[in-house]
Amino acid sequence: MPIITYREALRSAMDEEMARDENVILLGEEVGQYDGAYKVSQGLLDKYGPKRVIDTPITEEGFTGVGIGAAMAGLRPIVEWMTFNFSIMALDQVINNAAKMRYMSGGQFKVPIVFRGPNGPAEYLAAQHSQALQTLFVHIPGLKVVAPATPYDAKGLLKSAIRDDNPVVFLEGELMYAWKGEVPEEEYLIPIGKADIKRQGSDVTIITYSKPLRIVEQAAQELEKQGIQAEIVDLRSLRPLDQETIFNSVKKTNRCVIVDESWPMVSVASHVGWMVSKFCFDYLDAPVELVTSEDVPMPYNHKLELAAQPSVEKVINAVKKVLYI
């Protein structure tokens, strides 16, 4: 099977869907002539032309709303936010328009649109450019939220997101764009709303998604050396959440650690932690542990920014805590 990067997987998903459906367009800052701020859309302008790959001004609220209006009228836009930090400028459009249009019109509209771009911290970017903002979107009924961690998942989920008749917020990661993995040449789709067991294990369930999957996998390898078999549940989809896969794993291992690179308060981690505590109460042998970013804005200094985020060591410590070792 060919090995490609996460970036190439996303590009190939957009390429295939644009070839398949002429209603699919891509718009955002630097997506065309510049080939994408992170080169995700490289080559698409040459292939599909400026009518379908549209460079926008730096106008996040404006071009996000333009995409939503075009979706209401029948197109299937992909809106690229250069990073999710700038999506905050467009939150009104996503929350008040994209997420509400179908409900408040009594079902008269579909809003088939994808909002995608890098979310979460990279390196040395300081407070305004290093935020994991998924909670803002996961909170909102009327949206779907997807956060793939591998090139294979990224391609299959982006294709599903583009074909979905609802607004889908698609979370990528700057540091993930260069990650490599196996992606088949033949076409495939991954349904939104299905978690994936990335590693089988019997002693503890570690639930994560997006970029922290890597450190969780490293932690699981370390733990294996110590005789601890960790099962890794990759959520992939944050809204809807695959409760069945989560609960089945925890019921098997009886212990649960949740690793989430966003802040701890009112987060995906805290919500999943509550769900597991409530619905797997009789199966748990220890309180659920969360590993999140520290409850501070991101500092610039590298030592400090690493300390602010989940790490292999923090995951191992949390696992040992739920195992009482």
Next chain:
Amino acid sequence: MSRIFPVEKYQKDFLLKLLRDMVLIRRVEEKAGQMYGLQKIGGFCHLYIGQEAVATGSIAAIDLTKDYVLTTYRDHGHALVCGMDPGVLMAELFGKVTGCAKGKGGSMHLFDVENHMYGGHGIVGSHIPLATGVALKIKYKEEDGVVLCYFGDGAIHQGAFHESLNMAKIWNLPIVYICENNQYGMGTNYQRVSSVHDFYIMSNSYGIPGKQVDGMNVLEVYEETKKAVKQAREEGLPSFLEIKTYRYRGHSMSDPAKYRTREELEEYRQQDPILLLKNAMVEKNIITEEEYKKIDDECKVIANQAVEFAEKSEEPPLESLYEDVLA
């Protein structure tokens, strides 16, 4: 203000339609106001009384089989002129399942996708990019349509307005932005919060022609919109109209409108858009007072029937709470 009403230039049927549309809005809105007082309608209810000529004259200049309308929460007039059944409209205000949005939208969120009435939007200025996106779709699909995007004077300082005009110009989108300047953003006179007092010049900053229009003169609204629509349809160019108008009622039903004088209100009532057209038609012997009375009576009956329909309609079933969140 002296106004010209060259009614003799138009077909009688066309003039009657304008007159009737405005009277229907007036009578339905008065009924909505009454029903609000009786607590049949809750929440926010923004009446269009006084502004009827704007929606009526401008929508008369488009073809809703291919053109689109997006507006604000003061949307009852636009919905009626776009062809929404008054009973369906009133049922929505009553929160009934027979309403256009099955009782889930209410006064501020009237939608009629069949008639290309794309809302009914509650956040000031937030729908201006949406309308621009509908225009992008028209251009992308190489269709013949035009978008009319309405908003109030309060929206003019929102970033969404400025961002949208810039994009409409760089992409040459077929859209007419219409600022219904009723002179008060809620309780604040526009002159108190605007660096310029003639809004129509603002679009020039984006290379888009702007024009100020008398919103009490339905024929002027029609003619100016027609020109702008022609430019959008034939040349794919956006334009901007500032239509000066006035609302007789408060911002919403809960607003006693103490920020303006009785004299000011009376001055505008003397320039009522319905009476101005009617008087011009009577003067030129196009209709008689009796014929006008008949139109008015018919509209009162329709408004009453709309209320009866809304009253008799069912509440939405509880399980509909969970419907239409996602497609």
